[in-house]
Amino acid sequence: EVQLVESGGGLVQPGGSLRLSCAASGFTFSSYWMHWVRQAPGKGLVWVSRINSDGSSTSYADSVKGRFTISRDNAKNTLYLQMNSLRAEDTAVYYCARGRTTLLNWGQGTLVTVSS
Amino acid sequence: EIVMTQSPATLSVSPGERATLSCRASQSVSSNLAWYQQKPGQAPRLLIYDASTRATGLPARFSGSGSGTEFTLTVSSLQSEDFAVYYCQQYNNWPLTFGGGTEVEIK
Numbered sequence: 001e002v003q004l005v006e007s008g009g010g011l012v013q014p015g016g017s018l019r020l021s022c023a024a025s026g027f028t029f030s031s032y033w034m035h036w037v038r039q040a041p042g043k044g045l046v047w048v049s050r051i052n053s054d055g056s057s058t059s060y061a062d063s064v065k066g067r068f069t070i071s072r073d074n075a076k077n078t079l080y081l082q083m084n085s086l087r088a089e090d091t092a093v094y095y096c097a098r099g100r101t102t103l104l105n106w107g108q109g110t111l112v113t114v115s116s
Numbered sequence: 117e118i119v120m121t122q123s124p125a126t127l128s129v130s131p132g133e134r135a136t137l138s139c140r141a142s143q144s145v146s147s148n149l150a151w152y153q154q155k156p157g158q159a160p161r162l163l164i165y166d167a168s169t170r171a172t173g174l175p176a177r178f179s180g181s182g183s184g185t186e187f188t189l190t191v192s193s194l195q196s197e198d199f200a201v202y203y204c205q206q207y208n209n210w211p212l213t214f215g216g217g218t219e220v221e222i223k
Contacts, residue, residue, distance in 0.1 A: 101207035106159035
């Protein structure tokens with residue numbers, strides 16, 4: 001069974017940093033692209049970033065480019081999202097998801113709240 | 117970026133009735149369109165990809181159609197577990213973009 005478990009969310013002040021993790025199991029992690037998608041409270045889904053299977057290629061939404069960094073450790077079956085210079089508008093549940101362009105499986109999400 | 121527009125925002129349907137959800141793309145996405153279902157407090161779940169292919173295990177009452185800029189998700193006979201928010205997503209161009217969602221509520 002595919003499992004994706006996010007962690008690392010919490011309350012952070014504007015301008016602060018946070019690193020999210022997504023632990024994967026039940027599939028060959030190193031064979032799949034992975035994504036981060038976020039959902040602000042009561043709002044819709046917004047794609048944030050993706051990384052290819054070996055970590056050599058990444059892309060970002062314009063809203064986070066230069067502030068967020070996606071990475072992965074295939075030996076640890078873990079996906080990461082380093083978030084710097086956080087803003088109030090980054091407040092959301094952050095989901096990791098598996099797949100190249102269709103998001104086949106999703107984690108349960110981790111809540112990031114940016115507030116003073 | 118490609119803008120995805122879903123209508124209606126809310127659809128009130130009685131159990132057993134048919135629900136038809138629409139999704140429009142601001143430019144052609146060919147058949148590179150997926151549908152997801154999200155229930156309160158849960159993560160989204162993939163339903164349909166390539167505009168009309170059902171995900172593994174999805175009941176046959178769910179069907180997708182369309183290509184280019186106009187797409188439809190149909191639930192032929194709504195069951196209690198189908199009341200949820202549905203999102204379309206295009207993957208023809210980067211960035212991936214989602215529609216704003218259609219909430220299917222009990223009438």
